[in-house]
Amino acid sequence: MRAQDIDRRTLLRGITAGTAMALAGAVPAHAQQPSRTPFDLHFAVTHKYRPFDLIAPRFVQYDSAIAPRTAAALVRTGVRPRAPFGSVLVEVSRSQGTVVAGLAGDGASVLGTLDAVAGRATIEVTVGGNTTVVKSADVRVPGAFRFAVVVNENAVTVLVDTTGTGTAWQPVLTERDGVRALIDLRVPAVLGKLDYAYGGQGAVQIGRVRAGYFGQAGVRDPHVVQHADGRPFIRDGKLYLTMTNAGLGFFQQAHWAVWTLDLADPTRLEQVAVLFFERDGVVLGDHAGQIVHDDRTGRFIVLMSSWGDFAFQGVHIRHTTTRADVLSGVHVLPTSRLALPTAVSSWDPALTRIDGRWRLAFVESEAQQPAFIFHPALAAGPRGADYADSLRLVGADTTVDQTEGTIIQRVGRDWYVLASDGDARQYPVYDLSMRKLGTLDAPYGTNIPHPMLLPVGREWWMITFDGTQYAEPVLGYGGHGDLVVMRAR
Structure with a gap:
């Protein structure tokens, strides 16, 4: 099946579907506002714009x-x-x-x-x-x-x-x-x-x-680069985050990049690294992942989804570790498949070490055709084990089938798993047993925008995207992604 031949409505329903860095300018939310929960936050859009460059x-x-x-x-x-x-x-x-x-x-x-x-x-x-x-x-x-x-x-x-x-x-x-x-x-x-x-x-x-x-026709899948304990990387007032750079066409034409966002001016967005991945004898633009710096070992943990050769025959999460500074320059990294406690497709990894245990939120998908079906899940490893060792399924929300964009975030004293439900047009919030607690109070745009929350000073921000296409009559589906920034005081 050619990407240009796919019905856009079907896709919108389905897929819409050194190394030790200093943290400065961000105070953990639980230290600032000990009584806060995600349901105390009321978001409004403050910035929306389109990054576009034929050459980065x-x-x-x-x-x-x-x-x-x-x-x-x-x-x-x-x-x-x-x-x-x-x-x-x-x-x-x-x-x-x-x-x-x-x-x-x-x-x-x-x-x-x-x-x-x-x-x-x-x-x-x-x-x-x-x-x-x-x-x-x-x-x-x-x-x-x-x-x-x-x-x-x-x-x-x-x-x-x-x-x-x-x-x-x-x-x-x-x-x-x-x-x-x-x-x-x-x-x-x-x-x-x-x-x-x-x-x-x-x-x-x-x-x-x-x-x-190549730069991007738009951006999507934002995920803050973080320390293992969940703290975001902020250097010289700039937040580091990864985003999928939309290509001129379907998902194989996209690739992954590291960006900085100036916290004093969210319109100042700059691409600082380009990441490609070598597997099965080819170099691909796998994307929709996360970078975690493990301060104990001085390594970067890099996780991504195998969209780079997607052909409606499954997706899986891949990973690698490196001491190279993947937050700068051009990198081609060999990767391997991450062993997950699921027998179906997976994407959108979110990794954090909480109380001595690595927890990995991800998306499970039992089908990608004739329609996409996908829901959020959470796995955890034994206390003291490495992030990829002996992961076991904690839980999954199988009541939804158009929900992705998994994020692990601490708000106040507690940790939560966040996701995005394209059918209900809302952002469900789960605890660490994957029990649904409620939904975020935040505008829900087009596509399936990911709820990338982070504390910035006395505010909370959500960095996400929408489904605005670029030149769809010529290029077909896939060139979408205005950047959207929301704030909650």
């Missing part, structure tokens, strides 16, 4: 900074991404020919083209010296425009900005299956031979060219 600002790998000139041939930059998530952006000051951009190597390439005279854009794959046009579309552009080719996993998308500002990108064609039938960019030996490339044929004047890691 900190992750530009190539910048020509050249004066306009005629590009007579394909230029290989000599730099490449470590995972198949990259973009090439080209300023075209005059075009009476064809502009080209993408990835290219010896005898192999994946390129987008735009012939301004003929008014035609294509996606072309070359393997063994043989070129195949896998998709084309009619496109009309003015004499000067901006041109971009984005690779998300094996999906290739051609975009144009006819305003010349670089702020009004519109996709004109995209293709994944046709590209994958000829080449697999997820394989390191394949991608490792392809450079960012650009050029022109005919009378084409090219100005500045930039290339680097």
Whole structure:
């Protein structure tokens, strides 16, 4: 089944579906407000905006900074991404020919083209010296425009900005299956031979060219980076959190990143790390997870969901540990499957060590087709055991079937498991035996927004997202995610 062929209403029902860092500026909520419970908090939306970047600002790998000139041939930059998530952006000051951009190597390439005279854009794959046009579309552009080719996993998308500002990108064609039938960019030996490339044929004047890691068409699944005991990472007044960076298409086109949010100004959001994962011989953009720093061992525990190769045949939680600073830079991490006390699919891990025992909240899903069915669950390990050892099921709420976004959070003296119920359009609250206690008083937007709660000074914040799509008629479902910040005093 192709992502573009999925009924959006069905999806909205289903999936809508060093290393020791200093904590500063946050006081544990139980110390500030000992009588507080989640039901004393009354949230209102204070900020809503859309992060959008074809290249993540900190992750530009190539910048020509050249004066306009005629590009007579394909230029290989000599730099490449470590995972198949990259973009090439080209300023075209005059075009009476064809502009080209993408990835290219010896005898192999994946390129987008735009012939301004003929008014035609294509996606072309070359393997063994043989070129195949896998998709084309009619496109009309003015004499000067901006041109971009984005690779998300094996999906290739051609975009144009006819305003010349670089702020009004519109996709004109995209293709994944046709590209994958000829080449697999997820394989390191394949991608490792392809450079960012650009050029022109005919009378084409090219100005500045930039290339680097793809940013995002939106964001979702926010989860605060935390210490093992649940304290959030805050450094220099900035909160660290992970989010799924929406790609230009379905879930395989998304990837995972670490961001900082300025607590003095929640509109100041900055991506500081990009995380990819190697498994089964390929590099993927698995996402929807959590990073926990274990202060006792000096390691980062990294958990994520296996959405990177999702094909309606199951999802599971994966994990790894590392002493590398995953809160900065680009990382490709090998992972393994986390042994959970469930026989069905799982995603959205939330891990915290409470009273000497690791507890892991997650989503159980017994089906992903013809419709998604999923509910929250909680597992715990023996006292003193490591986070992945001998996890046993504490409980699950099987009365719901559209509930995900599990979060473990302390409010006042007690710990709670929070989730998001897409059917009831509310945020259920459970105790550590998975007994439902009530629901949060907070606005419920579109999609299934996750209730990422955290204390900030004398306030409580909820950081979440909504289902606002980007260019769905061309890209299909999956490019959603406005960032939403709520506050409760």
